[in-house]
Amino acid sequence: MCTDDIIEVQSSSSSSSSSSIRQAAEDTQPEELCSALLRLCLFDEVTYAYQVVQSPGISPVFLFSMSMEDYDYLFKIVLIGNAGVGKTCLVRRFTQGLFPPGQGATIGVDFMIKTVEIKGEKVKLQIWDTAGQERFRSITQSYYRSANALILTYDITCEDSFRCLPEWLREIEQYANNQVVTILVGNKIDLAEKREVLRQRAEDFADAQSMLYLETSAKESDNVEKLFLDLACELIREAKQNKLDNNDTAPMPGEGKTISYLSCCNLN
Numbered sequence: 174m175c176t177d178d179i180i181e182v183q184s185s186s187s188s189s190s191s192s193s194i195r196q197a198a199e200d201t202q203p204e205e206l207c208s209a210l211l212r213l214c215l216f217d218e219v220t221y222a223y224q225v226v227q228s229p230g231i232s233p234v235f236l237f238s239m240s241m242e243d244y245d246y247l248f249k250i251v252l253i254g255n256a257g258v259g260k261t262c263l264v265r266r267f268t269q270g271l272f273p274p275g276q277g278a279t280i281g282v283d284f285m286i287k288t289v290e291i292k293g294e295k296v297k298l299q300i301w302d303t304a305g306q307e308r309f310r311s312i313t314q315s316y317y318r319s320a321n322a323l324i325l326t327y328d329i330t331c332e333d334s335f336r337c338l339p340e341w342l343r344e345i346e347q348y349a350n351n352q353v354v355t356i357l358v359g360n361k362i363d364l365a366e367k368r369e370v371l372r373q374r375a376e377d378f379a380d381a382q383s384m385l386y387l388e389t390s391a392k393e394s395d396n397v398e399k400l401f402l403d404l405a406c407e408l409i410r411e412a413k414q415n416k417l418d419n420n421d422t423a424p425m426p427g428e429g430k431t432i433s434y435l436s437c438c439n440l441n
């Protein structure tokens with residue numbers, strides 16, 4: 174695709190502040206953990222965003238701020254899939270270039286930002302990493318609706334994580350907007366000798382569901398950049414197409430607006 178035209182501009186994350194959330198949330202019963210929210214406030218044309226966990230005993234924590242003027246496009250990408258398939262590692266690999274040792278389970282949602290430049294246009298990727306554990310499902314479902322793209326992840330060494338995909342597709346059907354771009358990702362290809370899901374089988378499944386398909390290794394960094402950058406290129410293409418279709422309703426480069434919904438894409 175257009176990866177030659179892409180340069181990284183900057184990245185930031187909630188991870189340092191969210192470690193305090195993680196710790197507090199680990200001590201909190203799921204029923205007490207009401208929700209994790211992103212709050213946006215507009216002051217003098219600068220948008221400040223912060224994430225809080227609403228729960229007794231947990232103080233709201235300011236996580237990051239960003240200006241709406243320093244990008245051409247803003248896309249929200251949400252990772253979903255069973256616990257342990259490697260969603261957090263994929264996000265960390267892409268945003269921080271590392272494979273975190275002893276990665277704990279995600280509590281609720283985590284949030285990172287990375288800005289890339291594609292053919293001279295700055296693209297801010299807002300990446301939401303959701304918990305795969307069933308007990309957080311009611312929290313994570315609320316993040317689907319505003320997503321421009323969903324990365325549905327399974328573990329190629331875990332048949333169970335593949336078998337659960339129809340269940341995840343039902344979640345997407347129910348909670349995501351119907352114009353969302355979805356890509357199926359088989360992670361952990363560095364563990365080839367433990368593979369339980371053949372590539373052809375996964376490709377056929379993705380084809381049948383009109384999804385893109387890619388295999389990755391967060392550990393070895395295989396296809397991780399490609400995953401996010403191809404997705405960004407696809408979202409830009411869709412946004413431009415949407416602009417053509419709707420004349421002036423979609424944002425164009427330089428307008429710096431959030432693209433909330435995109436027209437349906439031809440995934441084949």
Ligand SMILES: Nc1nc2c(ncn2[C@@H]2O[C@H](COP(=O)(O)OP(=O)(O)OP(=O)(O)O)[C@@H](O)[C@H]2O)c(=O)[nH]1
Pocket residue numbers: 254255256257258259260261262263273275276277278279280303304305306360361362363364389390391392393
């Ligand atoms: N070999 C290998 N291990 C991986 C890879 N990606 C993740 N892991 C390991 O898989 C385990 C789970 O990774 P996470 O990124 O926490 O998985 P997750 O999907 O975010 O899990 P939840 O937060 O519980 O939903 C960790 O022990 C990682 O080190 C990979 O590409 N290769």
